[in-house]
Amino acid sequence: MVGGGPVNDVGMSAEELSAALLALEVDRTGDPEAAHAAAVGYEKRALALGDEHLLMRARLWQVAMRVRTGDVAGVDGQLGEIMDSATRCGDRLLQARTHILFATIRWISGDAAKFLEHSLSGVELLDDTAPAVLRISHRVTLADALAFTGDMDSARLRYRQAESLAREANEWNRLVLLLNNWSYAEYKIGDFVRAGQVAHRMVDLAATHDIELVPGLLHTIGDIQAANGEYAEAERTLQTCLARHEAGEVDEINDLPYYLLSLAQVQRALGATDRAQDSLDACRVLCTQSDQQGLLLRVHEEQAELHAARGDFAAAYAAQKTFRTASEGLRSPSREAQVLARHVEFETAEARTAAERFREEARRDPLTGLHNRRYVDEVLPALIAADPGLTVAITDIDHFKKINDELSHDTGDQVLVQVAKLLENGLAVAAPDGFVARLGGEEFLLVLPATPVAEAAARVDGIRQAISEHDWQGSTRGRSVTVSMGVAGAGETSPPSPAGAMSTADRNLYVAKRQGRNRVVAGLPPEPRPRACDVD
Numbered sequence: 391m392v393g394g395g396p397v398n399d400v401g402m403s404a405e406e407l408s409a410a411l412l413a414l415e416v417d418r419t420g421d422p423e424a425a426h427a428a429a430v431g432y433e434k435r436a437l438a439l440g441d442e443h444l445l446m447r448a449r450l451w452q453v454a455m456r457v458r459t460g461d462v463a464g465v466d467g468q469l470g471e472i473m474d475s476a477t478r479c480g481d482r483l484l485q486a487r488t489h490i491l492f493a494t495i496r497w498i499s500g501d502a503a504k505f506l507e508h509s510l511s512g513v514e515l516l517d518d519t520a521p522a523v524l525r526i527s528h529r530v531t532l533a534d535a536l537a538f539t540g541d542m543d544s545a546r547l548r549y550r551q552a553e554s555l556a557r558e559a560n561e562w563n564r565l566v567l568l569l570n571n572w573s574y575a576e577y578k579i580g581d582f583v584r585a586g587q588v589a590h591r592m593v594d595l596a597a598t599h600d601i602e603l604v605p606g607l608l609h610t611i612g613d614i615q616a617a618n619g620e621y622a623e624a625e626r627t628l629q630t631c632l633a634r635h636e637a638g639e640v641d642e643i644n645d646l647p648y649y650l651l652s653l654a655q656v657q658r659a660l661g662a663t664d665r666a667q668d669s670l671d672a673c674r675v676l677c678t679q680s681d682q683q684g685l686l687l688r689v690h691e692e693q694a695e696l697h698a699a700r701g702d703f704a705a706a707y708a709a710q711k712t713f714r715t716a717s718e719g720l721r722s723p724s725r726e727a728q729v730l731a732r733h734v735e736f737e738t739a740e741a742r743t744a745a746e747r748f749r750e751e752a753r754r755d756p757l758t759g760l761h762n763r764r765y766v767d768e769v770l771p772a773l774i775a776a777d778p779g780l781t782v783a784i785t786d787i788d789h790f791k792k793i794n795d796e797l798s799h800d801t802g803d804q805v806l807v808q809v810a811k812l813l814e815n816g817l818a819v820a821a822p823d824g825f826v827a828r829l830g831g832e833e834f835l836l837v838l839p840a841t842p843v844a845e846a847a848a849r850v851d852g853i854r855q856a857i858s859e860h861d862w863q864g865s866t867r868g869r870s871v872t873v874s875m876g877v878a879g880a881g882e883t884s885p886p887s888p889a890g891a892m893s894t895a896d897r898n899l900y901v902a903k904r905q906g907r908n909r910v911v912a913g914l915p916p917e918p919r920p921r922a923c924d925v926d
Contacts, residue, residue, distance in 0.1 A: 402435050404444060411447045415487070416523045426455035446475045446484060454491055457498075461680070465495065486515035487524070490531050500684020502539045509535035522559040526552050530568050537575035545575055547756060554807050557864070562599040566592055566607070574610045582617045587798045589614050598864065605635040609649050616652070621659045628653045647676040647685055654692060658699050666696055757803060758810035761827040766835060770888040773839065774880040780839050781846035783877045784895040785813065785854075787832040788907040797866060804865045806832065809873065812860060816853030821846075835892075836875075843879040847912040850875055854910055874902040877912035 402410070411432055414425055433448035450472050453465050469488055476484035493508035509532040516525055533548035549572045556565040569592035576585035589611060596603055603611070612627035631649050650673035657666035670692060677686040690712045697706035753765035774780055787793075787809060794802040806828075813826045813834055821838040829835050836853075838846045858872045865871075876899030883890030902911040 404439055404441055407432060407435055407439070407441075407444050408447075411444065411451065412521070414451050415447070416521050422455040422458045426452055429455065442475060443479060443481060443484070446472045446481075450484070450488060450491065457491060457494055466492075469495075482515045482517075483520055483524075486512045486520070486528065489515065490528055493531055493535060497534070497538065498680075498682050498684065500682075500687060502535075506532075506535040506539050522555060523561060523564060526555045526559070526561060526564050526568070529555070530571055534571055534575065537578065540579075542575065542579050546572075549575075550757065550803060550807070553804070554811075557808075558811075562595065563601055566596050566599075566601050569595065570607050570610050573614065577610070577614050577617055582614065584798075584800070585614050586618070587800060591800070594867065595864065605631045605649065606645050608634070609645065609652060612656070613652050616656050616659065621656050624656045625653065625660065628656060647673045647680070647682060650676070651685065651688060651692060654696070658692075658696050661699075663696060663700055666699075670696060755828040758807055758828050760810050760814070760834070761825055763827065763829050766827045766829070767888075770837070773837070774886050774888055774891065777839050778881045778886045779842065780837065780880045780891075781841045781843050781877060782880070782891050782895050783836040783838070783846065783850045783875050783910075784829070784892070784899045785834040785836060785850075785873050785875045786899055786903070788872045788874055788903075790832040793866065793869070793871070797869065801866060805862075805871055808860070808862075808865055809857060809871065810834065812857050813853060816850075816856055820849035820853065843877060843882070843912050846879070847877045847910050850877060851910045854908070858908055872908035874899060874907045875910040876900070876902055877910060 411429075414428060414432075429448050429451040433445060433452070436444035436448050449468065453468050453472075456465060469492055473485060473488045473492075475481075476488060489508045489512040493505050493512060496504040496508060509528075512528045513532050516528055518525075529548050529552040533545045533552065536542070536545035536548060549568065552568050553565060556562075556568060569588055573585045573588035573592060576582075576588060592607065593603070593611075595601070596607075608627055608631035612624045612631060615621075615624035615627060628649060632646075632653070635646055635649065650669045654666045654669035654673065657663075657669060670689060674686070674689050676682075677689055690709055694706045694709035697703070697709055753761055753768070755762045770782075787805065790802065790805070793805055810826065810828065813836060817824050817826055817836055817838075821836075821841055823840075824836065824838045827835045827837075836850060838849065841849070854873055854875055858870065860871070862869060862871050876895040876897065878891050878894035878898060880886040880888075880891045882894050898911040898913075902909050905911070
């Protein structure tokens, strides 16, 4: 019963009720009113079963549907009861989901510090056993919160992590929503070029997977068009957005006030001040009804701009004064500082409860999740000392600079993540006891224990072929991606050493590049390497 279909809860067992609730929890695209009605029926069945855990899940979903339609008044108390129950029962998943709902409410109210605090908790409490859709959505919420508090570098990292999870799980609808949030975050910090790039990826992905652009996505596109001075196009996009909203298309939450505010701003830029005032008045009413104090601040600010556009500077000054007074009332610098400090701790200690887990994180590349150069330097000497038959392969992505320059650095990051995954998957078959590391930039290292050089070359050539044959349409718009590899055995130098093996593999990689790329080279005789390398 995904999306809140007809409820037939009579006689449901606890297992059946849990499965029905899970179907609601992982599908956020249905009619919120129908989903709320379904959750009410499930609450009654949970009461009949006397199952507190299922009861709290049903009640949490009811609150979630209220928030989704903009009804946030009075829900804090209900969420507090659910959180108390989840904490008492040790249910980390329910705690995490409750934190995320708290975070959404704090975002609506404009409380940046609590938005970030609850988002952090919502990610910290999840583990790899949680449904993929929740791990994706919770990381997106954390990325949104980081962007909201101004830490865009950390936000981009979280967006990329969520994107990788979404692609791995083939969750294309959620990936479209993720790219929407990401492009809007870039827009909010004024990076309109990057915002346009991410939005373009969103539009292409939606077209590839036949996903309709719902009002919230059109809103993002309209805002980015306006930021680029395309005001007439932006007004048309936003009018389409409003028409689809009024026709009953469902958004994640009730975003109608946001659409109206953007429309008012575009209409002011076009000189249509009367239309702009009508849009702004409608937005103000909705903000007041739903207690969206954060958005109401922006309404006050836009009202000052609109008065100034008309030449009524006294009224503009009064509206600006109202904006400043309301803004100061919502800010809490000391609280924000506390939570931002906590985020710094989270960045270095996420998902770790012991010193060894901290050390492991420091030896991982944050973009790809692979081991990094530090890890290689720590473990490779001991591995070679114990296994002179070990073979290494240095891998480099061909023409990677062109991918960054011609398609964008975001696309380059996606390619790095996907290549890393293909290398890991291939090595898991070719040498299950080996590992892959990112040495830096577009260069990777494959370590194959107890593998003769000729055998290792044949195995990694299969990985090279899998990369060249991979469907890159979703990442590079069809542009092919290939790699070159240089292979060397630890025993090729005497005595066997990491430096010797790496140097020989690097030399062979250079030869592979020089011979035309997209190939594996191994076992070449030593040759001098030029002082300046002009291959990519």
